[in-house]
Amino acid sequence: MCANEKPNTPELMQDIVEKMNQSEDILLVPLQLDKNYAFVLYFKTVVDGFKLQETIIKPFFELKSTEHFTSYIQSLPDNVKMKSGEELLIQLTKGHVLIAIHDQFFLLDIKMISASSPQPAVMEPTIYGPQLALSEAIETNLNMIRQRYLEPSLTIETVQLKDITHQSISVIYDKQFVKQSVLDAIHKKIKELDSLLIKSSGELQLHLNNTKLSLFPTLILTERPDRITYNLANGKVIILMDGSPQAIVAPVVFFDFMVSMEDRYHSYWISIFTLILRYFGLLTCILLPAMYVAVISYTPDIFRLELALSVAGSRLGVPYPSFIEVLFMLLFMEFLIESSIRLPKAISATATTVGGLILGTAATEAALTSNIMIIVVSAVAITSFVIPISEMSFAIRICRYLLLAFTTLFGTAGLMIGFLGIIMFLANKESFGEPFLKLDWNSTRKKKEV
Known part of the structure; x- marks a missing residue:
């Protein structure tokens, strides 16, 4: 191909743009330097523009050949498994970037994370315990849990809901403590969820309750990282939802609702009192x-x-x-x-x-x-x-x-x-x-x- 010849846009990217009804925030950017070329497809409203520039666009013009750029993209930690069909469209709307290099396609997670700063605890304030609660960014919440719970047996699974937004949730547990029967029951309940729209952990909690008309909750909604780590050590399962600053604890018993994390920071007799x-x-x-x-x-x-x-x-x-x-x-x-x-x-x-x-x-x-x-x-x-x-x-x-x-x-x-x-x-x-x-x-x- 000559240096001045315009490369053909990959058919996959053209189909995606058409399926998105030519939405104004979807961008298909061709990158070309001499005989080297690549295509980048992403939604500018959900992608971190600075990270995109530093991670993809700038290295393309700095590396000597397409082979070098391909090796560079393959080595990035943000590289995720390539999807197809409807799953690929969902990943793009979540902030993933699709890169085409000749006949090869790569998917990078470069989403823009807003409201990622931990917030002061509002629902469960405490005097002696940690003062910061979860944030609305699931990546930040997972980082907070990992920093506080250093067991290598901690396991994080990502599950996709069946609602119209295909919201992702994280199921977290310590595989050395969790009961397999409990874990199977939670996975079964999540797979059986059939709702048009679930946008918060509080709403997800209602759907996960044993019955819709149940008066007493069978799950705990918490914003405190210390309560989360304490329950992980006790063999319970934590469910996090992206965009929600609360976590779901399952399973629970009645006496869990009467325990405050402040009890962990007082002496025995004060806690009993x-x-x-x-x-x-x-x-x-x-x-x-x-x-x-x-x-x-x-x-x-x-x-x-x-x-x-x-x-x-x-x-x-x-x-x-x-x-x-x-x-x-x-x-x-x-x-x-x-x-x-x-x-x-x-x-x-x-x-x-x-x-x-x-x-x-x-x-x-x-x-x-x-x-x-x-x-x-x-x-x-x-x-x-x-x-x-x-x-x-x-x-x-x-x-x-x-x-x-x-x-x-x-x-x-x-x-x-x-x-x-x-x-x-x-x-x-x-x-x-x-x-x-x-x-x-x-x-x-x-x-x-x-």
Whole structure:
């Protein structure tokens, strides 16, 4: 071929450009120097332009021959296995670059990574532990996990979802600790996923739950690298999704939701004390409203005489039965909690605090509720947030309404039966084959013999 002769564009690249409907961000760049030529095809909106210039374009004009450039491309660490058909189109949209050198094709991963900086922990803040959480770039998250978990047995698998975006997720586990049955169940569940669009780990978590209508979560969503490494050492599986700053932990038991990573950094007795406080808060949150109705409406004789007279005096003038009073106050408390989440941070704390004070004062002065009820609702509101994992906190908040309904209909016996029913339901629940009320997940696991 003469030096001035224009090389023919590879048919594969022409077909790709046509399939992409001549999108403005797809570029087909010919590179030619004397008799040496190559073609580069990529999407400029997802490719790192500087890295493309330094890795591909600049070396092409610096190397002496096409053979040298081919050897150089083959030696790059960003070189990935060449795809075909629909898979090739998907890789290009993810930031891969297709290079044609004569009759040879190469695929390089030169994607532009945005939001790659680790962010401060928001969902699970801690005082003594690491302050940085995961980022939205999966490469950064994998790097953080590798740096904190130095076992060579750590295994990372990439799986592609079947949604319209063909989103990639990473399944991470320590092959010396993980149960093969658990790993197989997770792979099976991922392969069975059939959704049009999954864009976050939170949404993926809902699809991976045993049932769509499940109230209690069977997976933990975390943003903390230390919680991830701790669970890896305990034989659990971590699922990361590109573009999401949270990781999914599977399988889990109920007691995992009550453990804060802060417990790992305190002394034994302090950790035990805070753990007991959480369980006491859990029981208070779920039982106190229903117990108030049961005692006031059905069994007031269990109070001491002085306390019974005090409670009866506080309810003088209240026109509604106790369950209406409790439901009224609980719903307004939920409104305050929801508004505090949705309002801008600059005004949310002030608005909800002032709103709660005004609401409580006005309700008691209008004789719509008793002073004792204000104390009960305040205690319930405080204890709602002692559970470290928010998904379980939401589930417990819903359960207290179920217990309230049982107590309203059947009295103290309904409270006991309802609470026992919740425990029986949890006892029959599983997380990828593991009992949900299992006491411990082998926190001192032994390595498998190699």
